[in-house]
Amino acid sequence: MPSRNLNQPGCTISADVAVIGGGVIGHSIAWEAKRSGRSVVVIDDAPGSGASWAAAGMLAPVSELHYQEEDLLELMLDASARWPRFAADLARAAGTDPGYLATPTLAVGADAADRQALLDLRAVQQANGLAVEPLTIREARRREALLSPAIACALDTPADHQVDPRLLLQCLRRVLSADPGGTGRGAPFMAGAVDGYAVLDRAAGLLWQDGAVAGVHLEGGAAVLASETVVANGLQAAELAGLPDNLHLPLRPVHGDILRLTVPAHLRPLVTATVRGLVRGVPVYIVPRQDGTVVIGATQREDAMGQESGSSAGAVSAGGVYQLLRDAQVLVPAVAELELMECTARARPGTPDNAPLLGRVPAGGSAGGRQPGRARQGPAEPPYVAGLIIATGFFRHGVLLAPAAAAICRDLLYGTEDQRWAPFNPARFSGGAVRRTEAGTGLNTKETA
Numbered sequence: 405m406p407s408r409n410l411n412q413p414g415c416t417i418s419a420d421v422a423v424i425g426g427g428v429i430g431h432s433i434a435w436e437a438k439r440s441g442r443s444v445v446v447i448d449d450a451p452g453s454g455a456s457w458a459a460a461g462m463l464a465p466v467s468e469l470h471y472q473e474e475d476l477l478e479l480m481l482d483a484s485a486r487w488p489r490f491a492a493d494l495a496r497a498a499g500t501d502p503g504y505l506a507t508p509t510l511a512v513g514a515d516a517a518d519r520q521a522l523l524d525l526r527a528v529q530q531a532n533g534l535a536v537e538p539l540t541i542r543e544a545r546r547r548e549a550l551l552s553p554a555i556a557c558a559l560d561t562p563a564d565h566q567v568d569p570r571l572l573l574q575c576l577r578r579v580l581s582a583d584p585g586g587t588g589r590g591a592p593f594m595a596g597a598v599d600g601y602a603v604l605d606r607a608a609g610l611l612w613q614d615g616a617v618a619g620v621h622l623e624g625g626a627a628v629l630a631s632e633t634v635v636a637n638g639l640q641a642a643e644l645a646g647l648p649d650n651l652h653l654p655l656r657p658v659h660g661d662i663l664r665l666t667v668p669a670h671l672r673p674l675v676t677a678t679v680r681g682l683v684r685g686v687p688v689y690i691v692p693r694q695d696g697t698v699v700i701g702a703t704q705r706e707d708a709m710g711q712e713s714g715s716s717a718g719a720v721s722a723g724g725v726y727q728l729l730r731d732a733q734v735l736v737p738a739v740a741e742l743e744l745m746e747c748t749a750r751a752r753p754g755t756p757d758n759a760p761l762l763g764r765v766p767a768g769g770s771a772g773g774r775q776p777g778r779a780r781q782g783p784a785e786p787p788y789v790a791g792l793i794i795a796t797g798f799f800r801h802g803v804l805l806a807p808a809a810a811a812i813c814r815d816l817l818y819g820t821e822d823q824r825w826a827p828f829n830p831a832r833f834s835g836g837a838v839r840r841t842e843a844g845t846g847l848n849t850k851e852t853a
């Protein structure tokens with residue numbers, strides 16, 4: 405569909421909801437908002453090119469459990485429970501499959517120390533009510549014939565599933581650009597946006613009016629006006645101009661190298677389900693796709709090799725590729741016979757507590773406090789910055805958490821808030837009161853003030 409040229413200063417587009425950032429998080433939130441009957445635009449000059457492009461798509465609340473992350477576990481389990489319905493609704497609306505598979509995950513240890521580490525983790529998983537069952541090597545090899553006979557242990561993790569993030573993004577784009585019938589709710593198709601929803605420009609900053617966020621100022625000089633703006637641009641969220649005063653979004657890049665390989669016909673399927681291994685204490689995983697490829701990942705490094713400032717893309721580490729192929733072959737020796745198709749590196753948007761920054765921003769109150777949501781048009785000022793929702797910092801779990809993030813944002817749009825998610829308040833690292841940006845009579849951005 406032809407679009408109005410939004411690269412014209414002064415040109416505006418209006419929507420109920422403006423989402424900054426077109427990764428899995430931004431697209432999922434946009435779709436949920438559209439499904440609730442709202443008009444939506446997604447602002448991104450390179451949609452789908454961030455961390456979401458690299459992700460393996462493991463939906464792994466059990467394997468990803470870490471000590472002292474109980475709040476995050478609750479959110480991961482909530483998201484995991486939403487996945488079957490989310491995927492089915494999406495497949496129906498898009499007319500195509502996002503590659504969701506409810507196949508189990510096999511955890512494998514290469515040597516005695518890896519075995520002990522996985523059993524220690526199992527004790528924590530069991531203490532949290534999660535099912536992880538030891539298998540004999542024979543049972544594991546009956547399930548996965550190409551698994552090395554030399555592995556030290558195998559554990560079945562039935563609740564950890566997978567989706568193909570690239571297919572997922574395709575589906576989400578399709579339902580956002582599909583005629584509104586796809587939503588069944590008649591949400592408006594946004595004139596002026598590409599395919600009715602996409603604004604292919606970068607957000608420069610937030611627009612404010614009367615103490616509330618009223619939309620987005622674009623780098624090209626145009627503006628998007630919206631009753632609600634969702635900041636979902638991953639690692640770069642903190643760079644936006646016009647964020648509320650004192651709001652500190654402590655995002656850091658945690659780079660990951662990841663490989664995509666084709667399995668020759670005589671070796672298919674290489675594995676039937678996700679294999680997550682520990683090899684001399686280093687994690688590695690093999691995720692099979694339905695198209696005969698596998699994903700092998702992922703390193704975790706905090707150096708900035710080849711990274712442009714603020715970008716989530718970076719150079720692939722030779723040492724990282726070597727390590728992944730070496731360790732994957734320890735678990736499944738036939739990996740050596742695969743065709744290497746793609747090496748990708750992206751940065752995960754990490755936070756100090758590995759949990760997302762998700763929710764409304766309390767105004768003038770204590771950061772992270774459990775405050776009830778309130779409708780914006782009440783007589784008193786709401787206890788949060790009106791018109792603004794933050795959804796970033798999804799670190800290693802953005803694909804898993806996408807349906808939960810979308811549902812939480814939808815509830816916030818309706819003015820309701822589930823107190824279970826208060827620990828993810830985006831102002832929890834801001835150390836005190838967060839102030840609205842100075843109210844103006846017209847639209848203004850803080851950075852131009």
Ligand SMILES: Cc1cc2nc3c(=O)[nH]c(=O)nc-3n(C[C@H](O)[C@H](O)[C@H](O)COP(=O)(O)OP(=O)(O)OC[C@H]3O[C@@H](n4cnc5c(N)ncnc54)[C@H](O)[C@@H]3O)c2cc1C
Pocket residue numbers: 424425426427428429430447448449450451452453454455456457458459460461462463605606607608636637638639640641659660661662701702703716749750751752753795796797798799800801802803804805
């Ligand atoms: C190697 C690797 C493997 C992973 N595997 C998994 C996995 O198996 N399971 C899982 O759940 N998670 C996984 N993750 C984590 C997951 O990829 C992220 O948590 C998730 O993609 C974050 O999504 P996002 O939409 O917040 O960010 P992104 O996908 O990074 O999207 C942000 C978007 O914002 C846009 N943007 C940036 N600045 C601006 C601006 N100023 N204006 C407009 N747009 C802007 C960018 O162009 C980008 O498209 C993995 C990550 C990596 C790197």
